[in-house]
Amino acid sequence: MINDIRLSPLYPMVNPQSIAFLGASNNFSAMGSTIFSSLRKAGFPGRLYPVHPKEKVVQGIAAFEKVEDLPETPDLAVFVLPTRLVCETLEACGVKGIRHVIIVTAGFREVGGAGLELEKQLVETAKKWGIRFLGPNCIGVTNPHKLLNTTFMRSEGSAGFIGLASQSGSFVTQMFNYLDRFKVGFSTAFSVGNSADVDIVDCLEYLGACPHTKVIALYVEGLVRGRLFVETAKRISIKKPIVALYVGGSETGRKAGFSHTGTMAGPDRLYDGIFRQAGVVRARSVTELFDFARALGSLPFAAGRRVAIQTHSGGPGAAAADACGRTGLEVPPLLPKTIEKLSAFVPHTGSIANPVDITYSKNPMDFFSQIPSALLEDENADMLLVYYLVPLAMVLRPIMSMGLDEETAAAHATRWLDEQAASLADLMGRHNKPIAGFTFRSITEHFPQALMSRGIPVFQGPEKAVRALWACYEYARLKSRLLA
C-alpha cells in the first residue's frame, strides 16, 4: 500500500501535465471529438496535443500528423481510435517514450473472437514498453480537482470527496449530474473498462492514498485479483470507508457483465465474504452505492446502532422506524432527561416516544435547534434521523402575510432556512453523531440543498435514509473488527 499518490503508477494518468489526444477531429459528431471537447471545456490547464493524420488544426489547436512528431513526450496519451489502429499506435507511443495511455476504443475481449487476440497483442505491446494503460473499452478518468476529464460527458458541479473505480463508464459520466443534485462530487473517478492492464485494485490503491478522497465507491462486475483486492482494501478501509456494488452475483447479472467487459463473475456469497473480510460495505443498488458514499464521506461514524427519529408526522415516523427494524438498527426509548427536555416543545397530540412526533402545532424555530439538540445529547441515541424538511413555500407564506413583497420575503425565507441548516450541521459537529434527513419533495429544493451543502445528506424517503445510516454503523463495525 502507498501513502502518497505520487508513488502510484497511475499518478501521471490522473494528474498529467501534458496529453496527446488520438482520435479527435473537426467532425463534431465523432466520439473522439466529443471527448476532446469536454477535456477542453473542463479547463484542463496542461498542454494538449491532438494527433491527426490529415487535419493540421483540431478544434482550434495545432495538431500533429504522427505521435513521433510531438514536440515533447507527454505524460498521457488518450486513444479514441478505430479498433484496428490501437495496437500500432500503442507501439508508436512506446517508441516516443509515452508510458501512460487511456484506451477508450472498444472491440476487444468484450466482443469475443478476434477481439481476444487483439487484447493480448495490446497487453504484450504495453509490456514491451513498460506502458501502463487504462481500458480498452473504458472512458478514462476524471479528476475535477485538476480540471481533468477524459470522458465524453461535460463535468457538472464541484470537485468532491467520492473516489470511484468502476467497471462501467456510465457510473462515471451519468453521476456528474446525479451527484451534483446531491451537492457532492467526485475526487477522482476511474472507468477501468476491460482492465487489460490497470484494474480496480490499482485504482483502489491510488484512491486510498488520494487526499481528496474521503470515501471510495466501487462498481464491480467481477474481480480477477481477488486476494490482492482483499489485502489492499483491508489496509485502506481501516483509514477510509469503501463501499461496493457487485452485479455479477445473479445469473442474469453475470451474463450481462460478461458481454459488457468480458469479466468472469463469481457467486454472490463469495463476494459477500470478500467484501466483509476486506471491510467493504456492500450496497444493493446503483443509487444505494452513491447514497452510502454520500453518507460515509460526510457523516461522523456511528458508535452503535441506535437511531433517534424526529418527525412532524406519524406515518413517515412509523415507516422510518419499521425501516430501522428491517435494516438491523434500533429505535431505543429516550432517556427520562430527554423526555423532560422535549416536553416543552412537543404538543399533547404529538409523541415524545421515539420516533418523536412534533406535529405541526409548535414553534418551528425549535425544530433544528432545541429538539435535535436534546436527541443528540441522549446517550441512548447513536444517530439522528430527521423528517421535517420545510418547503420554501411554507416559510414564505407567513412572511408574506406580514405584508412584505415577494422578493424581500424570499430573501428572508431562504436566509431563515440557511440558518436552520447551519444550526443542524453545527449540532452534528458538536455531538459527533451522524444526522440524515429524508423528504418526499424534490431534493433540489432550497432546504435539502442547504443541508446537503453543509454535509447532512438528504434522501428520498425514509428507507434510503435508514440504509445510509446503517452504512455508517456497518462501516464502524467492520473497521473495529479489522482493528481488533
Add this chain to the structure above:
Amino acid sequence: MINDIRLSPLYPMVNPQSIAFLGASNNFSAMGSTIFSSLRKAGFPGRLYPVHPKEKVVQGIAAFEKVEDLPETPDLAVFVLPTRLVCETLEACGVKGIRHVIIVTAGFREVGGAGLELEKQLVETAKKWGIRFLGPNCIGVTNPHKLLNTTFMRSEGSAGFIGLASQSGSFVTQMFNYLDRFKVGFSTAFSVGNSADVDIVDCLEYLGACPHTKVIALYVEGLVRGRLFVETAKRISIKKPIVALYVGGSETGRKAGFSHTGTMAGPDRLYDGIFRQAGVVRARSVTELFDFARALGSLPFAAGRRVAIQTHSGGPGAAAADACGRTGLEVPPLLPKTIEKLSAFVPHTGSIANPVDITYSKNPMDFFSQIPSALLEDENADMLLVYYLVPLAMVLRPIMSMGLDEETAAAHATRWLDEQAASLADLMGRHNKPIAGFTFRSITEHFPQALMSRGIPVFQGPEKAVRALWACYEYARLKSRLLA
C-alpha cells in the same frame, strides 16, 4: 362489494355538495384556517359554511355561530376543533341531521389514557345518530376530480388514477408534490387516522368501485377487520390492482405505529399471507408503494417474467440484468429473427445479446422506434426496460451546431423528444407489453416527463424500474391465481 360509488356510505364524504367547516378562523396560523384555505384554493364548487362562535365572517365567507344555525343540512362536516369540543359538536351535528363527518382533531386513542375514553364516547355519539365519520387524528379526503381537498396542503398537479387509503395523512399530503413530479396523481385519497369508524376496508370498497381509480394503494400500520379485508380485496383485485405497504411488521415499526394511530400490528408473515391471499402486491418502501401504483395504473400487465433490456451502455445494462435476477425476473436470449433485425442498428462494439447494448455510435432515430419495436415483437420478451433517456442538451448541441439560435433549436429539440416519447408509447399500445424506463438524471427533465405523461413510467436507477416491472408480472400472477 359495491359496483357504484353512490352506494358507498362514504359517497357524501368524497363527493359533497355542501360542507360545514368547524375550526377555521381569520387567524391564518391555525391548522383549521390552513385547511379551510386549501379547501377553497382547490376550487371546491359546492357550498361552504364556516361555523365559528365569535367571528361573523371567516376568510371572507359568512360564518354561523352554531351548527344548529346552518341554513341547510350539509352533506359533510369537517372538524378541526380542540379535542375537548369534538364530542359535543358531533352531538350538535347529529341533531342537525348531518350524517358524514371528517374529524381532523387528534388527542384520542393514539395518546392513550383519557384519550381512549374520549374515542369511545365519540363512537357512541356517532352510532346514536347514524353518523359515519373519518378519523379522528386524520387529515381527511382529497378528490381532485371534484376539486375537494380537506387537507392542510394545497393540491399540486392533475387529478389522476391512484386511489389511496392511508393510516398516515402525510402519505396523502406529501404525495401531491411527489406524484406530480412523476406526472401522475390521486383519483381519491383517504387519510383514515385512528379509524374509529371508517377504516381502510371501507375506503378500499369505495375505491374498488371508483371509475377514476385504476390502481389502489394502501398504507397500513395494522388491520383490525382482517377477514373482511381479505374478502373485499380479493373481489376488487381481480378487477383492478391493489398495492400495499405494511410497516407494523418489525418491532420498531409496530411500536411507532401504535403511538401514531393506536393500531395493534401483527407479525410480518401474517400480513404477507393476508396480502397474497387477497391478491395484493406488497411494496417494501413508501416510494416503492407509489412506484408500483404508477406502473400498475398505466402499464399493460405482464404475461410472463421475461424482460428485454435496451441500453446504450454496459454498466446500467448489467445492473438492470442483475436486478432482474434478484427480483425473480428473467432476461431471456433473443430470438434469431430479433437478432437479425437488430444487427442493422447495433455497431460491432455493442451487443445484441439481452441486454441489447446500442452504444452511442449509431442513429439515435432508431432508439425509440426500430429497436424497441423489434424487442417488443420478440415472443421471448414479456416486458421492455429502456435505459437510453436522452438529456435535452444532447439533442440541443447538434441542432445548435447547424447554426440555429437557441430558442429555435430548443423548440426543435423538445419536439423531437416528444415525438420519440409518443413513438414509444404507441409501440406499447400496439404490443400491449409493459415498458419502463430508468435514468440517473432528474425525472423532471423534458424526456422523462414526456414519457411519463404518455403513460411510460420512468424510475431513478435500474433497480426501482425492475421492481415496478416485477409488480406488473406479480399482479398478473396473483390475479390469474384468484381467477383459477
